[in-house]
Amino acid sequence: MAASINTFSGIVELICEANTLNDHLLTCNHLTSAESQQNYEVCKARCSKLKEKTEQLNLKTSNDEDAKSILEEYAQIVLDVTYIDENQLVEDDFPEQTANTRIRNVLNHIDNILLVAKKTFPNLQPTDCLxxxxxxxxxxxxxxxxxxxxxxxxxxxxxxxxxxxxxxxxxxxxxxxxxxxxxxxxxxxxxxxxxxxxxxxxxxxxxxxxxxxxxxxxxxxxxxxxxxxxxxxxxxxxxxxxxxxxxxxxxxxxxxxxxxxxxxxxxxxxxxxxxxxxxxxxxx
Structure with a gap:
């Protein structure tokens, strides 16, 4: 089944979000441990592949399952990236001057998964599509x-x-x-x-x-x-x-x-x- 109008616009949204996430990962350089940096590099590679995958979608023939698959993959990458950031916060002992801003950044990235899910599938609850x-x-x-x-x-x-x-x-x-x-x-x-x-x-x-x-x-x-x-x-x-x-x-x-x-x-x-x-x- 071809994509509905809602899913069509949702796939476009996913393409934009994959690009945004990819750009974010390319500019991050705040990690102190070699293991964290290595994990970040893995996420960057996964995001690059996701970006390619979204750009290759045929918007006329893609369906809801295609969108759900990409949405789930996008969500997993965001969760993995933010987990690295969270571990860095713990390692830094939640410094008083920056902790609140860094926590809000992590929460905003995670919340964005729900926003993208709603834009992609406006007639579904987030649990139903994620x-x-x-x-x-x-x-x-x-x-x-x-x-x-x-x-x-x-x-x-x-x-x-x-x-x-x-x-x-x-x-x-x-x-x-x-x-x-x-x-x-x-x-x-x-x-x-x-x-x-x-x-x-x-x-x-x-x-x-x-x-x-x-x-x-x-x-x-x-x-x-x-x-x-x-x-x-x-x-x-x-x-x-x-x-x-x-x-x-x-x-x-x-x-x-x-x-x-x-x-x-x-x-x-x-x-x-x-x-x-x-x-x-x-x-x-």
Missing amino acids: GVEIMEVILWRKGALLYMYCHQVIPDKERLKRNVMEIKQILYDGISYLRQMLDVRKPDCQQLSDLELHVNDTLQLIKSGIYTDTHLLALMYCGEMCYWYVQAVRDGLFDLSPEFAVKDIGSRVLKSYIKAVQGPLKGAGWTCDRAEELLAVIVS
Whole structure:
């Protein structure tokens, strides 16, 4: 089937984005480690091939599947490039003078995946054209990056006080991204019915929204960010917004984590000491 008008314009958009990403990669020169630089070179080569692929498309005969394939490839390259940038931020210990700008740059690049998906397929939800796994990775990476920033910055009480409003917003955003990530995947009734007959432990995890180790880690990260938020309120640094039920959110995700670790995942190498400690503070 030939491309629809929407997909036609979407493929043109993908061609433009492939060129933009390629130009961005060609001008980047901020990496300190040889491994990071090597990984960047790999991404540049992949992007160059993607650029060639989009330029060779026949706009009259290309279809939705062609556009989805290119969109997914574009998304993977952006995610890989930004992962290198994130690792560089961690390696640099999130320097106070530049961290916020660099974090926003990473988030903007990741968010652009969703913008391109919407322009390419305006009648579809991003999950429908990118797939569940890519959508989860997008939200996980955004939430995990903000978690890592807070993990570095919040123990530094003076830096926390200097950047209190920014950190409050970052905690709010990080919690929101991780909650969205945990809600992307929904099991269908048939899947639950089949599992109920065969694999009880797996069924318990899926009913709790835990499909992978990353989902379990997202529960812990989200719970710890809720703890930091609650602690900052108690220290008089934040005001508690009535519409942001941070204690309820933190309590719920930490209980889900503890239940999984003490139940189906018992003996699998996970511990819940820290989660129990955080939960006790949140509900006190």
